[in-house]
Structure formats: structure tokens, C-alpha cells
Amino acid sequence: MFKKIIVLAAASAALLVAATGTAQAQDKPLLNASYDVAREVFAAINPKFQAYWKEKTGHDVKIDQSFAGTSRQAQDIIQGKKVDVVTFNQVTDVDILAKRGLLRKDWQKAFPNNSSPYYSTIAFLVRKGNPKNIKGWDDLVRDDVKLVFPNPKTSGNARYTYLGAWLYANEKFGGDEEKTKQFVGKLLHNVVNFPTGGRGATVAFAQNGQGDVLLTFESEVINIAKGEEFKAGGFEIVVPPVSVLAEFPVAVVDKVVDEKGTRQLATEYLNYQYTREIQLLLTTFNYRVHHPDVAKVVADRYPKVRLIDPTKVLGSWDDITKVHFSSNGVLDQLLAKR
Secondary structure: OHHHHHHHHHHHHHHHHHHHHHHHHHOOOEEEEEOOOOHHHHHHHHHHHHHHHHHHHOOOOOEEEEEOOHHHHHHHHHOOOOOOEEEOOOHHHHHHHHHOOOOOOOHHHOOHHHHOOEEEOEEEEEOOOOOOOOOOHHHHHOOOOOEEOOOOOOOHHHHHHHHHHHHHHHHHOOOOHHHHHHHHHHHHHOEEEOOOOHHHHHHHHHHOOOOOEEEEEHHHHHHHHHOOOOHHHOOEEEOOOEEEOEEOOEEEOHHHHHHHOOHHHHHHHHHHOOOHHHHHHHHHOOOEEOOHHHHHHOHHHOOOOEEEOHHHHHOOHHHHHHHHHOOOOHHHHHHHOO
8 A cells, every 4th residue: 555655656746747847848938029010920920830839849839029129129138138039120239149148149150041031121101192202212301301210229120221321322422421421411300200119100100190201111111001000091102223131130049048948949930930831921021031932922022122232332230330320420420410
């Protein structure tokens, strides 16, 4: 009888350990920190990944999300926010984390396409009938045109807008830096609202009626113009013939996943974004993708635009950050003159 009790106790303990181990495996949620207008994208991706993970491992996984301007997200992570993966819209904001030792310095080699599963560019959203006749970057510096886009100090989205204007003017003026500064300074002067993130800019323009032009990612411009939320506004899309290449970098936050034991889960989560199914899903949110089969299928969906890679003109992202986005850099100097 005593032996039977011991056997039952041992069996119960084994079941408790097994159950605890399973619970621990299931109770480690993955936290993804992303850019401000990515809510709908990951609301679509996450359930698919959860189903994939359940089928592969037999475990349920909870995915928590954080959305904000990526510069703000990076600062939160530096200050201790336990984020497993970042899915940002600005390389510099991932580089900051690497420089602080939170993830590997060669993080762009961890996943394909410089760790950028998809990409976009900066486009313009105008009001019904395009009353200001906006066609390209030159129209944005006219005295009668008012703009809305996020604050480049807090938003990767807005930094691409800044760089798009700079790269266009740099070509227009044959590399004349002073004329380029004047052009970009005038564009910044025409901004009537600088929300901290892309979603705030969308609300300011589409819901609150501020400005004549909203500058944001092409994907977001199309989503606003064709989506149900703001359909009544009759907004129209303008994609300039020349704009900036906007990559959407992803990375595993090494320090956090090693502490939490979530490295495999985090890595698989990011790899999953490169699968054909998710690449096709991303095009439904109007992102441009690298997957050759998918890119071919949707090629006619996107306007023809010549995309300029900032690093091919302005040097490395380190160089761009030091010159343009550091304290008292060119951006600060131009903002001070608004």
C-alpha cells in the first residue's frame, strides 16, 4: 500500500512537472514592437503564425504587440522594455539597438534582403478632385500648399519623407547642398501638424481635415484611399515619379530572447514573414515584396516609380544619421528655421 502511494505520488509529481513545463512553454508570449501604422498588418499575420506554430509544435503561442513611432520604440527598448522582435520601418532605429549591445551588429545578415521582408516608398494623399493639382515633390514647396506628416524626430515614416524630399532636391539641383537645404526647409515650413507617428498623421489629415497633402508610406496612402474607414472622404493617391526606397527591417532582440528563452520562436516568427503565403498577404496591404513569384503576380498593381536607395547617395545609415538626424544635425537646423 505504501509503495502504491509512493508510485501515485511520483506519477502525480511527473504530471505536475510535465504540465508546468508545457504551461511555461505556452506562457512565454512573444512581444513584437512595430511601427505606428502596422496594426492591421500584424492583426492579419499573427493568427496565421499562431496556427502554423500550433501545427508544428503542438503549443499555443500568445503574441503581444506594441505600436508607436520606431524611434520611440527603440528608446523604450533601450530603457528596458522586454521586446523579443522588432519589425520597424527604419534601419537606423535597429542600428541604435545594435550599438547598445541589445542585438548583433550584423543583424542585417540574419534574414534575407538585408533583413527587410517587404518595402515601400513615400507617396501623397490629396483631397477629392486634387484641388491643389499636386503631381510631385515640387508642388509641396508652394506657398499655397499645407502638409501633414509625422515628426521625423520620433517617426521612421517621417524620416523617409524627409529623405525622399532631400534625394529629389539633390538630383534636381545637381548636388547643390545649399539649394537642397532650402527646398527641404521650405517643405518643412509648409507642415501644419507634426504628430508623433503615422497613425496620428492619418487622423489629422483624413479625420480632422488638416492640410492639403498627407505624406506617408505608399501602402498607407492606398489603404486610406481604398479602405472603408475613410472611404467617404474621396481621397486620391499621388505617387511621384521619383521617391525614396523605404525598407522595413526586422530583427531578433538577442539580449531579451536569451533571457526569456524565446530565440527559436522569435526567429521562426520573422522567417515566417518571408513565406509565400505571408508575402502574398502583405501585398493585400499594398506593400511591395521581394518574393519573385508574388512580385510577378502583383507587378501591375503598383505605379511605376524610380526608387532611390538613400545609402547609394548619402553614404551608410551611420553617415545619414550623423549628418541629418543627430542632435543639431541638418534636420534640427532646418526645423529651427520653421
